[in-house]
Amino acid sequence: MAETGTTAPGADGEQRLKRTLGFRDLVVYGLLFIAPMAPVGVFGTLDAKSHGAVALVYVVATVAMAFTAFSYAQMVRVVPQAGSVFAYARVGLGNGAGFIAGWMAMLDYVLIPAVAYLFSGIAMEALVPEVSRWVWTAIAVVVTTLLNLWGVRAAARVGFLVLAMEIVVLLVFVVAAIVVLARDGAARDWLSPLAGDGTQGAFALSAVVGAVSVAVLSYLGFDAIATFAEEVTGGSAKVARALLFCLALAGVLFVAQTYLVALLEPVSSAQLAAEPERQGSAFYDAVDASVGTWLHDLVAVSKAIGAAFAALAGQAAAGRLLFAMGRDRRLPGVLSRTDSGVPRVAILVSAVITMVAAVWAARRDDGLDHLVSVVDVGALTAFTLLHASVVGWFVVRRRGDAPVNWWKHLVVPVLGAAITVAVIVEASGSAQVVGAIWLAVGLVVLAAQARGRRAART
Helix, strand or coil, rough: CCCCCCCCCCCCCCCCCCCCCCCCHHHHHHHHCCCCCHHHCCHHHHHHHHHCHHHHHHHHHHHHHHHHHHHHHHHHCCCCCCCHHHHHHHHCCHHHHHHHHHHHHHHHHHHHHHHHHHHHHHHHHHHCCCCCCHHHHHHHHHHHHHHHHHHHHHHHHHHHHHHHHHHHHHHHHHHHHHHHHHHHHHCCCCCCCHHHCCEECCCCCHHHHHHHHHHHHHCCCHHHHHHHHHHCCCCHHHHHHHHHHHHHHHHHHHHHHHHHHHHHHCCHHHHHHCCHHHHHCCCHHHHHHHHHHHHHHHHHHHHHHHHHHHHHHHHHHHHHHHHHEEEEEEEEHHHHHHHHCCCCHHHHHHHHHHHHHHHEEEEEECCCHHHHHHHHHHHHHHHHHHHHHHHHHHHCCCCCCCCCCCCHHHHHHHHHHHHHHHHHHHHHHHHEEEEEEHHHHHHHHHHHHHHHHHHHCC
C-alpha cells in the first residue's frame, strides 16, 4: 500500500520528507546497498593481491572504514538532513566545499547502482542465456524504480525480504563450508586467510595494504544510511547507531565468508595472480569444487536478486542527494519537489541516468570495468571532505555547545582522511583521471553559480 498524506513545506518554505523509517529500516537499506555477499565478485582479485591473506584484508578494511563511519556519526547529529556529505561539508567547510562534496558523491550514488544493475544482468544472463544481459539490466532498473517511487517505507519492506534471503543463502554457505571442512579438511593452511598461503613468498604487509584499496569498495553504500536522516523517526542518534552497526555487521560477514572460502580454495594465490582470468569466478569455482553445483547456483541466484536491490537502495540514496542539492539551489530546483513525502522527480532523474549508464555498460564487453573505475574516486573524495567537515565544524569554527573532544573531532577525522587519500592514490590511473575530470567540471559549475549570484546582486 502506498504511503499517504502530503508533505507540506516547512516554516521556511522548504520541502520536507516524511518521517517513516525506524532503526531496522536504516540497517536494511545499508546492508542492501553493501550486499552481505559483496566479496563474492572480488574474492579472487583480493586473494591474488594479498598473497592469500584475504580475510586479514577485510579486517583491516573494516577498521579503515570505521574512521569514516565515526565521522558520519558525528556530523549526522549536527546536520540531520537528507544531503548527507553535501550538507555536512556545507556547514563544516562552507557552501563551495559542500557543493563539491555533493558533486563528487554523485559519482558514487548515481553510478554504483548502475554497477549493481549490471551485476544483476550478468547473473541472470548466466541463468537464462537466451535473454541478453542488457534486457535483464533494464528490467531490474524498472522494477526497483517503481518500488522507490512507491515510497521509502514500502521499498524498505520489500528490501527486508530480499535481505533476509541473502542472509539465509550466506548462512547456507557457512554451514556447508563448515561441514566440508570438518569432513575433508582445508585445502590451505588454517591460518593462511590471515597470514597468507606462502606461495608468493613471505607475508607482505604492503600486499595486504594494496588489496585493502580494492576491498574498501565492498563497503561503499553503508554511508547511504545518512541520506535518510530526514525520514527517520526518533532523531539523528538512531542514524548514527545504524551507520556504525551496519559497518560492524558487514565487516563480520565479510571476514567470515572470505576466511571460509579461502580454506576451500584449491587454487593458490600465486596461480590466481598468474592467471587473472580466473579471479572473477574464483569464489564460485571454490564452492563448486568443494561443496557442489547446487550451492554455486544458489549463490548466483542470490547475487542476481541481491544486486538489483542493492541498486534499489543506491537509487533511493541518489534521489535524496539530488533532492537536497536541488532544495539548496545547487542543482535545478525541480529536483526538490516531493509528492506524498517521496522525492519522485529526483528519483526519476537518478533512474534515467542509471538506466543509460547500466544499459550502455551491459552492451559492452568492457562496460563493467569502465563503471567500476569511475565510482570509487568520487566516493573517497567525498569521504575526505566529510572528515575535513568534522574538523571544520568542531575545531576550526568551534560550533556547538560542547567543548572540543580532540580525539573525536581531530585525531579520528585526520586519520580517516589520511586513509581515504591513501586509497585514492592506490586507485587505478583511469579512475584518477575520470575523478579529476569530474572534479574539474564541478569547479566550473561552482564558478558559474558564484558568477550568477554576483550578477543577481548587482
